[in-house]
Amino acid sequence: MKQFDIPGDGAGVGQPRSDPSDSPAALTIDQLLIESRVGLERVHPSDLEREMAAGAFVVDTRPVDQRDRDGDLPGAVVIDRNVVEWRLDPSSPHRLPIADDPGRRVILVCNEGYSSSLAAHTLQRLGLKRATDLIGGFQAWAALRKQSD
Numbered sequence: 001m002k003q004f005d006i007p008g009d010g011a012g013v014g015q016p017r018s019d020p021s022d023s024p025a026a027l028t029i030d031q032l033l034i035e036s037r038v039g040l041e042r043v044h045p046s047d048l049e050r051e052m053a054a055g056a057f058v059v060d061t062r063p064v065d066q067r068d069r070d071g072d073l074p075g076a077v078v079i080d081r082n083v084v085e086w087r088l089d090p091s092s093p094h095r096l097p098i099a100d101d102p103g104r105r106v107i108l109v110c111n112e113g114y115s116s117s118l119a120a121h122t123l124q125r126l127g128l129k130r131a132t133d134l135i136g137g138f139q140a141w142a143a144l145r146k147q148s149d
Contacts, residue, residue: 036121113137
């Protein structure tokens with residue numbers, strides 16, 4: 001389905017917008033996830049503490065309801081998924097002060113390790129070449145921690 005721009009929305013009046021389904025290169029979300037993970041050196045939950053001790057910046061992108069239900073990730077900074085690129089891009093005027101080194105290891109953690117892979121890939125495209133994510137997300141980390149208790 002094609003959409004036309006609405007006058008006054010900042011786009012060309014009457015110009016058709018491209019529809020992703022019209023593109024021969026359109027991907028499924030599973031394909032995009034695989035593509036995103038190709039360049040990631042993903043972190044195993046058992047290695048997270050070691051990574052943090054070595055200076056990795058760990059970011060918990062889970063929504064507040066998941067953090068309330070399952071608990072916090074000790075040592076992680078909480079950044080909502082919808083603003084993670086703005087807060088971590090070293091060139092962004094909205095970045096966090098801690099995000100000033102594009103060479104720093106950044107490990108994103110979501111609930112199960114899916115959206116964090118997509119976000120880490122995006123951060124790499126923004127120049128954070130050492131951005132990655134946690135395999136299995138918070139749930140895998142919590143399960144591992146529970147086994148060791």
